[in-house]
Amino acid sequence: MPESDTATSVAGRRAENGGGETDRRDFLNGIAAAALGVTGLGTVVTITKYLSPNVLFEPPTSFRIGPPDDYPVNSVTYIADQQVYVVRTAMGFVAESAICTHLGCITQWKPELDQIACPCHGSRFNRDGTVAQGPAPRPLSHFGIRLTPDGNLLVDRLEILPQTQILKV
């Protein structure tokens, strides 16, 4: 094989220029690969951002539920539009999420059992939201609840209160 043929293969070029040095072709290939990598990564990031909506047309997260006198002492009231229970005890008010903590079904207040029951997988919750039975891993979330200056109760879904916190009226 003639000596000049060695440069037609990658290994041949390495052998020709003494092994250690990067030649022009490898250098340009490296730059091209890096440019493709950066472009690809940028595309992935851009598409992920594109697919993540900036404005959502979803129900408002905070809402008024009327004056405290609408809710008798020792009652559980389900507010269907917002999927929230308003629980009034002798101590005060708690706003509980009606979404089951297991897999997100809407629970139902069962006065005859004095429990909140989930139709999907049989979880049961006590009046205060603690788990009575079933696969639910956590008690029902307690949403922020406070009294507005004009005497209405205001529930805020984004604010999660500790289980022990009660609004005294």
Added chain:
Amino acid sequence: MANSLTQRSIQKLRSTRVWRSIFRRGPARTNRSRSLAIFGNLFLHVLPVKVREKSLRVRATYYLGSVCFFLFLILTATGILLMFYYHPAVPQAYRDMKDLRFVVSSGVFLRNLHRLAGHAMVVAVFWHMFHVFFRGGYKPPHEFNWVVGVGLLLLTLFLSYTGYLLPWDQLAFWAITVGTNIISYMPILGRPMRFLLLGGNIIGENALLRFYVLHCVVLPAVAVILIGVHLWRVQKDGGLTVREEHERENQL
């Protein structure tokens, strides 16, 4: 007389310029021209040039892969027809589904065919997988095709799942509620993935549109590519699994 007339007209058709411009090989009289006829045809070239008689027996495969493939074809055809009447919007989607069932000619037939073929495809794909597994079809040289097949199994399940939301009825809504909540149990990535999949925090317009696009465009496109690779590997790259004679003897 009729036979010779048929033969003569076929002969005449074959000698036309149009015919010869499409099938350039001439009559398939020799093995070479037969092979060239297969190689030169886009649809036939995927097929192997030769097959072992053993691998054509019903018991070799029960044609389960072919069953999956034909179900996929049925689903594509009926799915395209259903798309002519379906709007992926709230609450239009549910009304369109009702229209397809009660108003559109043959609508209920096409919808049920699509539904049942979808259910059947999940069953057929699992059956195919079990059959290949118990025959040892995942062993070398078929490991890569086994992995492609697992990808196709997952695609079948995703197609089934995304299609489930489209009728926009109670069953659909709660199934997707439960399913997407299962996703959000995944550590770290779970909640962002649910948000991206639904296009929001609740199952609404965005979620319906996303599931529609995934169901009708993205997942079928990926499935077509993977099915192509899967069939190519079966037909051209090692063929079907047929146990060697000595294995059979060992078993006896």
